[in-house]
Amino acid sequence: MFRRYLAKRLLVAAPSLLLASLVVFTLPRLIPGDVVALMLEEKAYARDLAELRAKLGLDRPLHVQYFEWLGRVVRGDLGESLWTKRPVVEELARRLPLTLTLGLLASLFAVAIAVPVGVLSAVRQDTLRDYAARSAAVLGLSVPAFWLATLVVVLPAIWWGWRPVADFVELEQDPAGYVRQLLLPAAILGVAAGAAVMRLVRGMLLEVLRQDYVRTAWAKGLRERVVVLKHSLKNALIPVVTVLGIQVAQILGGTVIIETVFGLPGMSRFLFDAILQRDYPVIQAVNLVVVSLIVLINLAIDALYAVLDPRIRF
């Protein structure tokens, strides 16, 4: 049953991806002005306009270009970076794991902070702890990640002459160092998502805690931990998981700034640089990957509903 549901969802995802690919492909071509002329004058990517047009395949009708590009994408060929002159797939293979690890760590951080604090805040409603947690959450939501990152990087340097950002270490060189260097950026990246999720956990849990079946659980004399964690939290988490999916997309967006501040050569910084360099194939490829990732994450979230609530049938 679950497999059928997944297959159905994948089928629904396919048109979304196709539509996204069309947008990703078409948008750069709708920019006013001649992109090719701009690229040629600025970066001398090719010897003349005709060569660059041919190189980008822009000398053919738009629909032909699109289907050709799509055909290559399906075969796993995302083109060649004009900047590094390497296949985009190769570049992404090198950079995507870093961004995914950063995003994953940030999400874990958000969940690790949000769920316990949210639960505590709900269970101890209107106490000092609750107020403190809610205030912290509002602060977390209000403080932009780039500002927090800047403070975290600059203040220790001014106070103690110490810089919390080390030179980038590759995974193969030092796996522990690789993860270690991502902890601080991930924590900063996860703050806003954590705050949003915490507020939701608290709100949802408060609602569930007022339900009859919970009152029954209390009446049966169950321990608080069992009532809250076993009977209430699981039900409170369904909307939380949905929001978490949205937050993951925001976390991926936030990596652009965080990777720049912390000097991490991930996919987001690759996209940022590609936009500055007018590296046209990379812009298309990275956007396509990001869209695909978000579609997949949402698919995974849908699948998670069944685990959290067995009443949900596919």
Added chain:
Amino acid sequence: MSLSRREFLALGGATLAGSVLVPSTVRSQAPKRGGTLSLRLWDPPHFDHMLTISYKTNILLSFTHSRLLRHKAGPHVQPGTFPLEGDLAESWTQSNETTYVFKLRKGVRWHPKPPVNGRELTADDVVYTMDRFLTIKGNANAYMLKSVDKVEALDRYTVRFTLKEPFAWFLDMLSSPVAVGIVARECVEKFGDLKKPEAVVGTGPWMLESYRPNTGMTLVRNPTYFLPGLPYIDRIEVTVDEDNASRMAAFLAGKYDLGWEFPGTINRTDWVQVKDPLKQKRPGLRTAEFPANVMSHISMRTDGKPFSDVRVRQAISLAIDRQELIDAVFEGVGVFNPPVPAALKEWSLPIDQLGEGAKYYKYDPAEAKRLLAAAGYPNGFPGTVCFTTYGSTVLVDSMQLVLKHLKEVGIGAKLDQKEYGAYISTCFYGKFDSMTYGPQTPFLDPDNFLFAQYYPGELKNQSHINDPVVADLLIRQRRTFDLAKRRELIHELQRYLAKQQYYVQVPSGVYVAVWDGALKNYGPNLGYDYGGRLVAAWLER
């Protein structure tokens, strides 16, 4: 704090005496081999300096490539001056106004890397490079040597350049770090072009050992460098750091040996914030201040109304409160620029020596309004100002002030903000309707500021100037080899241009060059030649 140019130069001299000249005592110390220098530089778009005008590429290649001539460097060279010396050329002669013969050093070896594998550099390499420089499509700098007619190898170590016409700046062009680093034919043949890091094979003091996209580069000492014993520094670790907070923190923590901004400086706004912590954290740090050659100006369509009327252009210049610009965007420390930036000390004429035109550099909105009324615009006129931010808050702030100043005399200029690429391909090359505001390439010679911007038909003649007086002076200075006479022509030109106000120049900031106290025999200067300034420096850690 605001300084007149005279005061600034006096202060500059004092500053230099206080900090830059100190290493002359150091020079008597024995140089020390070894050590690693740490720099913040930029990730180049690619490594082919003939296919990009990017400073990021040119700066990197200043470590790895040689030119025929170069600018002298070191603590004894005053920033803003560029005395020439041989690089690959051991000597050179000029037999007539259009013929130059260069004798190359013998035994110069290419980096011991494939595909060149350390073979000897010969005259053919110079001929090949010049040919590629002048003929390759996409070389935006080719105009710098467009006076060259032919380049011939007379023998293995002798090259003759024949020019189409006299060009007094020819040697300056050859020594420019934005132009002709000598390249090996084998690299172009193997890689198709020189864009890949593997193609970075030169005869310069350091070799590119590794390139980590978006992260950094490592340069190692070239063991076969043609100047015996040089360079002293074994290794240069380059970090690509695109965030200012991160760069500032890294510098405070002692990571970088030079200021993190171009050219080894710290932006004054940052400097004001960090100089006190730096006194405690890095007490040995050395500094020198000199004017920046990055100069912004307002260009106007002088080929049509209203800017064809000189009174309108003069009014615009009088409307600009240059002192307010210095106070607001350069923390109060800046210099007024005549048509040749004040930074080019040997060529720029002080404002008070511009003669009749000097008055147009004063802030006088009442006189500006009077001139506009006399020109038939008593209520001013509408217009647009084409602009791009270059990602610079300094530029955005100054743009806002310029708009305010124009509005105060009745010129209702609307901001026409463009994306960088669109700006470069249109307004930067004179394709606009009304006005444009922005910085110009920071060249090291006056000809690039003058000829390119004022000669009829030139690509960067943004104001569409067609003035026979200017054209005549521009040609004459190019044909005048006597330095004193050429300087007088350039001064005459500046006096004339000050009256005409074809471009309205705004002030430049004053760089704060900063370097670690352990770096000896280093002298900061303008320009991309980081490698040249570091080749004879050493680390005393």
